[in-house]
Amino acid sequence: MLNRSEIRTYLTARGPAQEELFAEARRVREEHFGPTVILRGVIEVSNVCRVNCDYCPMRRDNTRENDRYFMSSDDILERAREIRAAGIDIILLQGGETPRNLSAIEDAIPRIRALYDGRVEILLNLGNMRREQYERLRALGATSYILKHETSDVRLFEAMRHESLDDRLRCMRDLLDLGYRVGTGLISSLPGQTLDSIVDDIELAETMGVHMCSVSPFVPAPNTPLQLSPIGDNELALNALATLRLHRPQLLVPSVSALEKTSSGGQSRGLAAGANVMTVNFTGDTDRQRYLIYGKDRFVVKKQYVDGLVRASGLRLRGSVFLSPETEPGAPISAGITDGRSRLRYAS
Numbered sequence: 001m002l003n004r005s006e007i008r009t010y011l012t013a014r015g016p017a018q019e020e021l022f023a024e025a026r027r028v029r030e031e032h033f034g035p036t037v038i039l040r041g042v043i044e045v046s047n048v049c050r051v052n053c054d055y056c057p058m059r060r061d062n063t064r065e066n067d068r069y070f071m072s073s074d075d076i077l078e079r080a081r082e083i084r085a086a087g088i089d090i091i092l093l094q095g096g097e098t099p100r101n102l103s104a105i106e107d108a109i110p111r112i113r114a115l116y117d118g119r120v121e122i123l124l125n126l127g128n129m130r131r132e133q134y135e136r137l138r139a140l141g142a143t144s145y146i147l148k149h150e151t152s153d154v155r156l157f158e159a160m161r162h163e164s165l166d167d168r169l170r171c172m173r174d175l176l177d178l179g180y181r182v183g184t185g186l187i188s189s190l191p192g193q194t195l196d197s198i199v200d201d202i203e204l205a206e207t208m209g210v211h212m213c214s215v216s217p218f219v220p221a222p223n224t225p226l227q228l229s230p231i232g233d234n235e236l237a238l239n240a241l242a243t244l245r246l247h248r249p250q251l252l253v254p255s256v257s258a259l260e261k262t263s264s265g266g267q268s269r270g271l272a273a274g275a276n277v278m279t280v281n282f283t284g285d286t287d288r289q290r291y292l293i294y295g296k297d298r299f300v301v302k303k304q305y306v307d308g309l310v311r312a313s314g315l316r317l318r319g320s321v322f323l324s325p326e327t328e329p330g331a332p333i334s335a336g337i338t339d340g341r342s343r344l345r346y347a348s
């Protein structure tokens, strides 16, 4: 574990010092996971959200103008079949925060489990909910949950999301308590964010005891209050990613599409900085164009692109690390990694 001064130094490393940081992050990834990258397939189930984040084009104030959609359980299952056919055993169901899509999700989860004979990680990213709702989703078969804290700066969180950080952390604790594998995440270069606040973000991932953490550089998206703010610094985001790897080696850390959006080649550099997860988009064309996470011209990750990127990085794809019987709640994640090889064959 690193101390605050070391984290600060790593966040600001450039040139040879940055290369050394990345090399050490790759070494630590190799030690804990082997030369592997975990592959997920995402289905974006709805673009409707009750929250009003200043950085997001799907914010509540835009909802009326956006072309709204909710996927049905049948639609979700059709996409899940495509993910299975691609040899992927992690299905990420992601959408805006609204109770209106819950019944379709609740219906879809057992059907997806049946499709895979139970050998599937169902990962949700659906925002804050009441504990009973998380409990119900878990009982239906959800395995893991992404609930990014975005920023650990209480005032900045409230200014950007118009919500309470305490509520967010309460949800995270509920999820951990219910046995979910939990992912958090931070946005780097948010307007008004300090370097110390990113140090806090990295420490929070450790103190919360989460299993996954992402770093996304800020993207000034169109039709948002922050559209004229400067674009996020990819070097800072990559350094934060590498620092997370050193601070908490067993974390799953994705190389996110925002890295590519802010700088061409960004996702490849994410892998070079120690990331070990990639997500392929399986949302249908029409809905994908309506899912305005970074605006209409976001970077859409396809399977062929991931295959090439992972191969060029000298790595290979693997399936979920959360499906092994050894990974009981509280056990180190690396306990689920037996030989570093995927249980599924990947269709190219």
Ligand code: SF4
Pocket (backbone or CB within 6 Å): 049, 050, 051, 052, 053, 056, 057, 058, 059, 060, 095, 096, 097, 127
């Ligand atoms: S970032 Fe998420 S919670 Fe915030 S407005 Fe967008 S979809 Fe809603």
